[in-house]
Amino acid sequence: MKPFATLRAPTIAAAAASASTTMAEAMTRAGPANGVALLRAGGIDVLDLLKEDLVAPAMLVSVIDIPGLDAIREDADGLHIGAAATLAAIAAHPLVRERYPALASAVGHSASPQIRNVATLGGNLLQRPRCWYFRSAAYRCLRKGGGHCFALNGENQYHAIFDNHPCAIVHPSTAATVLVALGAFVDLADAHGTSRRVRLENFLVGPAIDLQRENDLQPHEILTAIVLPTPPSGARMAHLRQGERDSMDWPLADVAVLIEMDSGRTCTRAAIILGAAAPVPHRARAAEAALRGRVIDDDAAREAARAALDGATPLAKNVYKLKLFETLIRRAILTAVA
CATH class of the missing domain: 3.30.390.50 (CO dehydrogenase flavoprotein, C-terminal domain)
Structure with missing residues (x-):
């Protein structure tokens, strides 16, 4: 793992302005030594990618101290879960447990207690695939800008059974499975204060749309919240x-x-x-x-x-x-x- 600088962003706009690109874009560049500035929240996946020598940013920009980014609050349009809310906090929240028990169960059984107390929902949704070929610096696969999916004819016992050509990854987020079922939306904001809301199901993109990324996050843009509509009666x-x-x-x-x-x-x-x-x-x-x-x-x-x-x-x-x-x-x- 190569040395890097760190920055604690005080606001969403500052974080978005400081991050020069997305993780997906950084990893498709030739070689890991790309000297970019990347965002991190809990840092679970980011540090894995650094240790695996798959990306080498010059700087990591932390969003974890931005006020309100970890808030869980009820609003007229549903339950807002801040992107920096930890999986443990979400699993324990009374409104989540009462109205969205499937989500409480999913995040409450993800990873280990130690990771759940650090990992954030935003990071969980944006983590990169766990395919062992993608995670190995020895393989330059399609998703990293190469020309071949090694899993199709290789070790594919954990890979996709639907839409598995030309890339056979599975989406790594268990929370995303439940959130799509619940009709969740994601809120995004950029460095200029412009925001947009997208249905999560449309925000996540497959290989037919883009071979190198799993979502529609843009450079200088931050996932700020996940919005859950109130479930219908019954x-x-x-x-x-x-x-x-x-x-x-x-x-x-x-x-x-x-x-x-x-x-x-x-x-x-x-x-x-x-x-x-x-x-x-x-x-x-x-x-x-x-x-x-x-x-x-x-x-x-x-x-x-x-x-x-x-x-x-x-x-x-x-x-x-x-x-x-x-x-x-x-x-x-x-x-x-x-």
């Missing part, structure tokens, strides 16, 4: 994940479900999102359609779970994910309405 939700270990590990598969029901327990709308399945959280539209207009029972859940895998293109070593997802989806649906 909405039920659940999040389930399965990993090789119960803790301190990325999931092999995770599922977030939001189901809206009428007074007769008939589903009027459903959101079923799969994590660790595709380069961005994957919306299982066929499964959502299979539930609409039906009373949710075991048969309906099984049918939706099978439909969710329509169009899957597993790779040589991750076919096991099909059965794993089918089981998790069925269980998540039934858990949500129990």
Whole structure:
């Protein structure tokens, strides 16, 4: 890891002005010695990338001291979660636990307690993929500006089963799976004070849109907050994940479900999102359609779970994910309405 300077930005505008580029753009330049200024919050992923010699900034600009950036507050348009709020703070917050239990569960079981007390929601959403070829300085893959995805014919047991060509990464954020199901928005601001609000599902981009980045964050722009709309009356939700270990590990598969029901327990709308399945959280539209207009029972859940895998293109070593997802989806649906 090469030496770098640090700066604690006092305001959002100062931080945005100081950061010369995004992490994705920095990593696609030839070689890690690129001398740029990059943003950091908790710094979990940034320090990993530095230690792996994948990026070598001249300066890290910390946003962690910006007043209000870690606030969790209720507003007329929903619950605002500051981008610098830690996963531990979110998991413990009374409003999150009461109204968005699936999110509390997802962030409360991410990584280890030590990491959850440092890692921020903004950093979690913006972290780079965990593909071992991408994380190795020895491989210049498509996502780092090279010409080949080594996972397609290599060690791909943890990789995508949907939309996995030409790049087979899975999105690394478990929180994103739930947030997309909840219809979350992200607030962004730049160095000039201009702000924009984008639905998270549209903010995250797959390889078909851009091979080198996972989101639409622009240079000199900061993710400032995540906004959760208030769930409709009668909405039920659940999040389930399965990993090789119960803790301190990325999931092999995770599922977030939001189901809206009428007074007769008939589903009027459903959101079923799969994590660790595709380069961005994957919306299982066929499964959502299979539930609409039906009373949710075991048969309906099984049918939706099978439909969710329509169009899957597993790779040589991750076919096991099909059965794993089918089981998790069925269980998540039934858990949500129990």
